[in-house]
Amino acid sequence: MEFGKLSQQLTCEIKDLLLKFEISTGNITGLEIISNGRINRSFSVTMHTDNGFVSYILQRINTNVFKKPRELMDNISSVTEHIAQKGKETLRFIKVKAEFENEEYGPYVYYDGESCWRLMNFIESDVKNQISAASDLTSLGEAIGDFALALSDFDASTLVETIPNFHNTSARLGKMVNRITSIYFGPDAFLQTRCSDCKDEIECIISPERTERVGIITDAIRLGAIPMRVSHNDPKLNNVLFDRYTGKAKCMIDLDTVMPGTILYDFGDAVRYACNTESEESNNPQNVRINFEYFKAFCEGVISSTSLTEREANLLVDSVWLMTYELAIRFLDDHIDCNKYFGADSDGDNLRRARVQIALLKDIERHEKEMRQIVSDIHFERG
Ligand code: GN1
Ligand code: MG
Numbered sequence: 001m002e003f004g005k006l007s008q009q010l011t012c013e014i015k016d017l018l019l020k021f022e023i024s025t026g027n028i029t030g031l032e033i034i035s036n037g038r039i040n041r042s043f044s045v046t047m048h049t050d051n052g053f054v055s056y057i058l059q060r061i062n063t064n065v066f067k068k069p070r071e072l073m074d075n076i077s078s079v080t081e082h083i084a085q086k087g088k089e090t091l092r093f094i095k096v097k098a099e100f101e102n103e104e105y106g107p108y109v110y111y112d113g114e115s116c117w118r119l120m121n122f123i124e125s126d127v128k129n130q131i132s133a134a135s136d137l138t139s140l141g142e143a144i145g146d147f148a149l150a151l152s153d154f155d156a157s158t159l160v161e162t163i164p165n166f167h168n169t170s171a172r173l174g175k176m177v178n179r180i181t182s183i184y185f186g187p188d189a190f191l192q193t194r195c196s197d198c199k200d201e202i203e204c205i206i207s208p209e210r211t212e213r214v215g216i217i218t219d220a221i222r223l224g225a226i227p228m229r230v231s232h233n234d235p236k237l238n239n240v241l242f243d244r245y246t247g248k249a250k251c252m253i254d255l256d257t258v259m260p261g262t263i264l265y266d267f268g269d270a271v272r273y274a275c276n277t278e279s280e281e282s283n284n285p286q287n288v289r290i291n292f293e294y295f296k297a298f299c300e301g302v303i304s305s306t307s308l309t310e311r312e313a314n315l316l317v318d319s320v321w322l323m324t325y326e327l328a329i330r331f332l333d334d335h336i337d338c339n340k341y342f343g344a345d346s347d348g349d350n351l352r353r354a355r356v357q358i359a360l361l362k363d364i365e366r367h368e369k370e371m372r373q374i375v376s377d378i379h380f381e382r383g
Contacts, residue, residue: 011028011031014028014031014043014045014058015028017058017110017112017117018045018047018056018058018119020096020097020100020110020117021094021095021096021097021110021119022094022095022096022097023049023054023056023094023119024049024050024051025047025049026047026048026049026050026054027047027048028045028046028047029046029047029048029053030044030045030046030055031043031044031045031046032044034057036127036129036238037238037254038342038343039062039065039256040059040060040061040062040256041059041060041062042057042058042059042060043057043058043059044056044057044058044122045057045058046122054122055121055122056094056119056120056121056122057119057120057121057122058117058118058119059117059118059119059120060115060116060117061109061115061116061117061118061256063115063116065163065341066162066163066256068160068162069105069106069109069116070104070105070106070109071160071162072160072162072256073093073105073106073107073108073109073118074106074160075159075160075162075255075258075259076091076093076108076255076256076258077093077108078154078158078159079151079154079159079230079255079258080092080093080255082150082151082154083147083150083151083251086150088146088150088251089123089241089250089251090251090252091120091121091123091251091253091255092120092121093108093118093119093120094108094119094120094121095107095108096108096109096110123241123250123251123253124244125241125242125243125244125250126241126242126243126244126247127238127241127242128237128238128240128242129237129238130237130279131237131274131294134293134294134296134297135247135297136237136242136247136274137274137275137294137295137297137298137301138297138298138300138301139240139242139247139248139249139301140235140237140240140249140270140274140298140301141270141297141298141299141300141301141302141303141304141305142248142249142301142302142304142305143235143240143249143250143251143252143301144232144235144252144263144266144267144270144301144302144305144306145301145302145303145304145305145306146249146305146306147232147251147252147266148229148230148231148263148266148306149305149306149307151229151230152229152306154230156228156229156230156260156261157228157260159230159258159259159260160259161259161260162256162257162258162259163257163259166233166257166259166261167217167218167233167261167265167323167326168218169214169215169217169218169322169325169326169329170214170215170218172326172329172330172333173205173206173211173214173329175333176205176329176332176333176336177206179333179336179337180195180202180336183195183336191336194335194336194338195336198332198335198336198351198354201328201332201351201354201355201358202332204328204358205325205328205329205332205358210325210361213318213321213322213325214322214325216315216318216322217262217264217265217315217318217319217322220262220311220315221262225311226262226264226309226311226312226315227262227309227312228260228261228262229260229261229262229263230258230259230260230261231258231259231260231261231262231263231265231266232252232255232257232258232266233257233258233259233261233265233266233269234254234256234257234269235252235266235269235270235273236254236269236270236273236274237270237273237274239252239253239254240252240253241253262312263302263306263308263312264312264315264316264318264319264322265319265323267302267316267319267320268316268318268319268320268321268322268323268324269323269327270298271290271295271298271319271320271323272320272323272324272327272357272360274294274298275290275291275294275295275298276288276289276290276291276356276360277289277290277291278356279356280353280356280357281349281352281353281356282352282356283352285355285356285358285359286359288356288359288360288363289360289363290360290363290364290367290371292367292370292371292374295371295374296374296378299316299374299375299378300378303378303379303382304382308379313375313376313379316375317364317368317371317372317375320364320371321361321364321365321368324357324360324361324364325357325361327353327357328354328357328358328361330342331350331351331353331354331357332350332351332354334350335348335350335351335354
C-alpha cells in the first residue's frame, strides 16, 4: 500500500514512533505496509533527512507469538553482530533513545504501553515471493549454507528458544490430536462440525506410516547423531533478500526464530516452500508437485556453500518430508482452532494451505527415491 493510501492516523502514529529511536528524522516521503509476513506487522518508511533519503523497516512484534521480546532481541542482536563481524551483510537494529528505553524490553524495543516496536535499516534489495528461475534456488541454497557457515562457530546454547518446540513436529502433532479429541468429547457442536468437515485431512495426518516417522530429526539430535547448530528455522523464500543487480542472495532476514536447531530444518522448510510447483496459497492442490529442477539447484546451493556431516546429508530428504508434514499439521490445526495463529482473510484459508502441504507430502513420498539420488549425486560429486 502506498503512503497516500494509509490512514492519516496511522501515518501520524508511525511518525511518532520513529521519534523514539536513535535516528535523525525528517519528512516522511514514502510509507508502505509490507504484507508478505504472516506474524509481525511491518512498514517500510522513507524519510528526507539532513543526510538525504533514508529508509527503515518498522515492525510491531507479535507478542502473542513471541512472548519474550527482550530475549528475542538479545538472540537477534548477538547473532547479527556475529555475522557482521565476518564482514557479511545482515540486519541492523536501531536503539531506542535512552529516555524511552524500558528495562523490561531492552535497548532495541520501544514499548508504547500496548505494543512492542523495533526499527531496522532498510537493505536495498529484491524480495521474491515467487521463483522465476532455477538459479534463484541455487542462491536461496547458498544463503542458507552461508548463514550456517557464518554461525558455525557461534555457541548455539547461548540462544533462548523464542518459540519452544518450534520444530518439534511430534509435539505439534500431539497438540492437534489433543485438540481434536477434546472437541470430539466436548459440547461444542460448531467445532465438531468443523472437525468432521476436514476428516480426510485429519486421517491423512494421523495415518500410522506418517506418525511413526515424526521423530526422525529430534531423535537424531537427542542421540547426538547430528550436531546442534544455530538455525534460522523459517527460511521461506521471502525471508531472504536478493541483490537487485546480480540476483544473488544477500542475507537472511526475519530472524525471530533463530534458535538452536539443525540445518535440516532450514533445508526442509526452504524446499517445501520454494520447490513446490504451486504456491503455499494455491487453490489447486491437484497440481502440487515437487519441482526436481528446482530441488537440484537448491541442493547445489546448500551443499556447495557449507559442509554437512554424513548423517546430516543422509537426512536431507527426510527433512523435506518432515517440514512439509509439520506445516500440514500447523495449518490444519490452526484451521480447526479458528485461524488464531496464522490468521486468515477468509475462513478456509488455513484448510486450503493444509491441503497444499498434504498434496506436496504425498508427492514427496512418491518421489523420495529420486530425491535421494539427486542429493547423493551432488554430495558425492563435491566429495
Ligand atoms: C510464518 O512470518 P512468516 O510468514 O515468515 C511462520 C513459519 C511458517 C510460515 C508459513 C514464527 O512465517 O513458521 O512456515 O509462516 N512463522 C512463525 O507461511 O510461526
Ligand atoms: Mg517473513
